[in-house]
Amino acid sequence: MREGTAQAAHFNAAGSSLPSRATVEAQRQYLEVESTIGGYEAIEREASALRRPYQGLAKLLNCEPEEVAILQSATSAWTQVFYGLELSQGDRILTSQHEYSSNYNAFLQVGRRTGAAVEVIPEEGDGEISVAGLERLIAQGRRPALVAITHVPTNCGRVYDAAAVGAVTQQHGIPFLLDACQSVGQMPVDVRAIGCDWLTGTARKFLRGPRGVGFLYASKAAMARTEPAMIDLWGATWVSPSEYRLQRSARRYEFYEKDFSGVVALGVAVDEALELGMDWIWGRIRELAALLRSLLADAPGCRLHDSGRTLCGIVAFSVEGMPAADVRARLREQGICVWISPASSTLLDFQAHGLPPETVRASVHYYNTEAEIAQLARAVAALEGQGGTA
Structure with a gap:
């Protein structure tokens, strides 16, 4: 340690x-394999190691491997979800007071394009997100199209009660997107207990994984209702000149090209966290x-x-x-x-x-x-x- x-x-x-020595060594060894037999061939040979992070993240987050996607970054994962939502004039996005700038910029951009409005959930005096305030916002107009908050802010040590937010969104049938970049790997995070539809995270922070790798949890219910912002030949199959078929699993959010050595290293980092x-x-x-x-x-x-x-x-x-x-x-x-x-x-x-x-x-x-x-x-x-x- x-x-x-x-x-x-x-x-x-x-x-x-x-990152640990074992994590760095796993990434180095994968690159060695690529350098000797080729990138496509390395994917075939190292198939077990490439499945490892899906299995590990499923255990870590209390979900199924089919609900896990691995992308180039947490931002890639988050934008695949957010920009995939069909928002329009009058739609409401509810977010937290300490929302991260990348996310809030996306809210503002989509608001300019579509007329959707961003509203901030108030906090209690002790800094906790206000569940009563969230309920009041929901009751003030059209049912929100999305609640999207950051679990732990980038700038301080506050931890929002995400499960309390999830209980409200489930009660009202509102999609819930949780940015967990600073929480996964630092504290227990259970997507079933939280009740979020999507959760995004990164390898490089508290998970002690490599840079250039992010991940996404997408519930089966959420996948049945929405599509990713973008798809390629990995996320969907082209089945006719006028039709594509999305992957059944959360891999529909992925793109084929990524840092495969980083994926392998993420698997090691997640398993180390589980072991400890x-x-x-x-x-x-x-x-x-x-x-x-x-x-x-x-x-x-x-x-x-x-x-x-x-x-x-x-x-x-x-x-x-x-x-x-x-x-x-x-x-x-x-x-x-x-x-x-x-x-x-x-x-x-x-x-x-x-x-x-x-x-x-x-x-x-x-x-x-x-x-x-x-x-x-x-x-x-x-x-x-x-x-x-x-």
Whole structure:
């Protein structure tokens, strides 16, 4: 569990976590096979390894392998769902206050094209999504065409109660799309318990998988009602000059060309998470994040920006008088890797909470140690008074 951390104290699992040696080796070995027998032939030889992530993700998410698709990124997966919906004038899209910019930009673009409207579900005072507010929005007009929220935001440690949202959408028969990029691999995620129609995620964040690979859960009921935004010869079969037939499984959302070595590596990463157990991983991450928050709370000039009933491994903070980019640079000089969240990444959340233009994001994983947590906190505390005017 400590491999890959010798070069720096890595606190950027929310961006791209450190893959295990086994995951990297699986990707390397697949590329070796491609280089010796060819790409198409490698697919045939490594068929078992290429099936592995579908089986593993099905166990991880509590669904069936036929409900799993693997794409080039989480964004590819999300857009295959969203742009496949037939929205029109007067349709309503309900989303969360901390929705990610890529998703919200898509809402705005489709709104301009079709006349569909975007409405934001209010939050409770403690930062939890308001179920009562969601019910009120639903009752205010035409039944929403979609509820689409982000489970965990990119810029802070809040975890929305997705299952509470799913209970409401199921009751009213509203499609529910959940962006779980920051939650899958960090905490237990059960699509049956949540009640979502679609869930999207990525390999590179808390799952410790490779870059360039994303995945999608699509329920059988959702697939019976909708089509992907785009299809190719893999997602559908051309059966006559005027007809195509979609794949019966969620692979209808996939495109043929992808990083097959990354697919194999994702299978290894998912199996490692299953072997360790998501309950243990979630407990360890929360323990480390709580320690970091407690130490940063005592650091002079440091302001924490996390709020919510449930907090996860993403810790957001700023240092008085010092721009976030300078904080990151000073920490990097000491072998500590953190990242920056600009206001444009989750604009509504930044505006609602009066956050600075950028905040620092430290995201822990189980491979971090208590000593690294203390090192980061000491380094932040030492920054007081060094920044001049922000």
